[in-house]
Amino acid sequence: MAQRQGLYFNAYNRGKTLVFSKVPLPDYRADLDDRHGSTQKEIKMSNQTEVRVEDLLSRSKWNTNNSASTSTVSMRQFLPSASSSVVEPAAPIDKEKLSSQLRDLQNSRKTTASARSMQSFREKLPAFSMREEFLKAVAANQVLVISGETGCGKTTQLPQFILEEEINNLRGSDCSIICTQPRRISAVSVAARVAAERGDELGEAVGYQIRLESKRSAQTRLLFCTTGVLLRRLFQEPDLIGVSHLLVDEIHERGMNEDFLIIILRDLLPRRPDLRLVLMSATINAELFSKYFPGFTFPVAELFLEDVLEKTRYRINSERDNFAGSSRRKRFSSVKSDPLSDVFENIDINKEYGNYNITTRQSLEAWSAAELDLSLVESTIEYICRYEAEGAILVFLTGWDEISKLLDKIKGNNFLGSPNRFLVLPLHGSMPTVNQREIFDRPPASMRKIVLATNIAESSITIDDVVYVIDCGKAKETSYDALNKLACLLPSWISKASAHQRRGRAGRVQPGFCYRLYPKIIHDAMPQFQLPEILRTPLQELCLTIKSLQLGAVSSFLAKSLQPPDPLSVKNAIELLKAIGALDDTEELTSLGRHLCTLPLDPNIGKMLLMGSVFQCLDPVLTIAAALAYRNPFVLPIDRKEEADAVKRSFAGDSCSDHIALLKAFVAWKEAKRSGRERTFCWENFLSSMTLKMMDDMRNQFFDLLSDIGFVSKTTGVKVMCPLSFQTCH
Template structure:
């Protein structure tokens, strides 16, 4: 067949063959005037001589061409030129008149041979031509998708999002300023659309091959879910122009121009690339959460900006406290994107008890964690005897002064024995039963504090005759530790007649969007890292959320139609919540952060942390440094010790 086909040069056979089979086939190919060679388990027959090694057939050690960004290639050229210049000067020669061999075989004078001037400039020009040609190809591909029927439908949907109205203003602000702060309400499309606007504008300007956009997300699931959605909106497979990278998992290729990753991934890159060479835009999403990694990253990026004047930094927040971040970056411009949500009716605990007729007692508020976690149940029982031992004094005073005279006697009795330290598994079960039995169709999103609560409540609901019936209810969990394949199920619509119930942590407040949610059940708590003074270690403990977080949870119910939100705490308790969450930098031990500062060689720990958005107390920093010295992680000069 190979001999009959003039256009074909070789045939590759991937069928498994042992040594004797190959020898017979090789002898046959030789008699027919063909070349043959075996590469591992692959046999190739060719009309042309074959090399000893073929990288395209090596599955264990695949090799591929890597195209460096223009800025990085330019730096490499400059370093090489400086090295060659230094080497030539040290040997008494000049790069401007290089020496080559003469016809007589000796070393002639430099003026015997004409010099090819500026070889490095020629290389840079050639590289620019390659990037220009590649950029035009990327632009043609984007235009082809946008003009296709599927692309037109997708563009029509994207234009319906509130973010589209601010597209030109956003791009103008980014082009004219090094730092831009963007705030947007839930559902406005800032997370999926703004990175696309930047990428599309770079491609339209024929800079697609040289741009590199990194968008950080606080959680793995959000980085994966958003990248998958953006790739679909661009009519591509994940890993082409859009990819993601999280710990131990990623999908990106040589053509990836927009990378979604966790904050930790970007910090690890800064360990080896302090200037983020080749990166054109950095987008930090969900900065309102004020995690320690995010605040740490903001300091590092603020120090980086003067060294990289062409780098653009975009900060995105789901709340309206953008002025705080704007002032931190010297009055950076702020743009607000209003979101569209349907009205959501809020029901607080007193309303829920009146509506459902549920009665709270000291015994039905003990959450069942199973036999393996019996100590948790015993701890809850003891808390009833101490009566509100873990409540803040502000909440205690509010409960004592609360006026529930508008409620029925049964509701007032229930509120009098309400235990704020309990999550309320039985109450959640009763509310879900009420929704499934009496309310209109729509998915339900239940906010829990952590995996133990999610897993225990899921087991309790599965034992319920109605809520555990798979033909009527689809029970799903949403947690960062779950496999990616299971996490994707929460975004899919269930079959007709089946109500989807998703048990999630606070990651579902802003990081991910489940479009078909109509009902939200809010326990009012989230796990936060705090300091255990007895053991001198950080620990995760449930604590009250902020008003901003409660609004975010409530807003999740109004994505597709008017929604309902069930807050499992009284309205008077909600009124005592802080407006915004306290930054993690101000409420947790700083030992790990101090070590990270030293590993990145960012200078003195105290001086570095003093440049934070909201610096921690000096005493907290000193205590962390002293602790690291005591355990031998730092020496007396605050240098890292050898492991």
């Protein structure tokens, strides 16, 4: 009835409360959930309103019984007119007519010049030649596992094949395809590419949805989203009713969300025999389809550290007076080692690298795996720019610190620092999606593009003009010590699968080159695949999600995963959730726990925000929570550490609190920004401007999340309810 009257509709409190509205409704309303003990008010309708509602119900029932139509076309016909207070019923259009319209639109857009040009490119991809075989396999199997080399067209073409086939066969009205991506930038960039190939506007037939940002409509038939977004939808719709096809990309990464999703989908498929599931990756161990997708890249030559040193003549300064060429273990005895680094430290340089010149061997003797030599990276970039052919350069680094330092080095380089000759772009997961999109644009012919990225550029996204890849061999990875209950984010060696992916980023437009800034002996000793995230990270958020989806005992559910986590890690997560009041003694969700389930945040941060709302101190809590959830905005340069510490202490004052220092620094930065002194202020106070801007954005995101669940009002900015009992507010 709501749809026919042009209203928004949602059911809350397990269907006990139905809400109709002229404005969009949130997915969840804590004030309408009786499990939370919140107060609900019943408002009596006026006689006039009651008569009108009864009339609408009668008309809706009559339409349902007498109309041959069973569906509608576009949500635009459901939206109430802003210029009229009276809602007129929208004329329903049946599925057959909608499917016909979708086919006609698709066919008409194929005839445009841009679409023909895109089609020519698509037909060159290896995936395109296997279109019919793929579609037959989708029709005949509920689950497919697709393995194909980087660049073969898995991510952009396979979802399109399904969409085109469904629309061509007049099944467009029932077609709803979801394709998950592990990262936000992947979902946005792939959606934009697919929409362009179809000749569509982004947000029409093809759209995307990431956390707190989306471009989609009721017309959308192919939605690219992050894995987290799909998990949130499963929370609302456990059976994914209406979804016809689900594609999960980059499953080789084995992130916690991906592993969790696979467990849920395994249990879901028997309930949804009509749902088609396609698992995709470039490096997964799968036989099905792998032989069909050889990849669409030119040859890529690999150079390892020893080759790079030999070619560039870069000299790594040795801390030793004499060059011996024997084991260097004694020199690094004070540095915590790792098995891969040990492989190199234990070899005899003279024996292993006898074919290389003495300068290269001396540099190898001096090289340390403990820390990346950014001067070596700078030298390698400069060598490529001076002596190699044209083409963009993609540099893989471990995090923002290295990206920022290398940016400064490049800006200070007499040759590379020329803004007219070199376009240097950072790429980091915390950057706004608008900024991230700049990396896909080709610079003028007179400029060379240099992208400094983390492993976000390793999979899913493709920067077409990259010819040179510089690989540091490491990525930041969360590791969890279950015995000491400590989690840390540290650079770790990547796997062979990741190294293969990085190499695959080059050679898209011509023969490419991959400069590995680590020895070949380390590459050969790398594990084939990375350790799954579920085995190396804290499990609190995952445990809450399991309880919120009513999937049974946490330990029993996780035991069904592909590689079950350590029981001690599960126990630690449950104990922490009990300690903060999210679970009771029987491991059931408390009132606080149910609210935390609605916040896609670490439970500690989530509780902090909820308590800040309840106790009327939300503004400072938003700032502190943003810093804790993202990163500390204070930077500590090694050569000015004492000055930086003094500045931080001055912000803390008598409180001696890191949190108060964060808060006061943020407030002072906002004031400096308003007066146009932002850059000077950050420089004088050892603060990262980018981190502070990200914190500011996260504050708004956190506030929106609290507003969506009814804890604060967007109009007044104050607490509108306190559904937590005193017992859970400790």
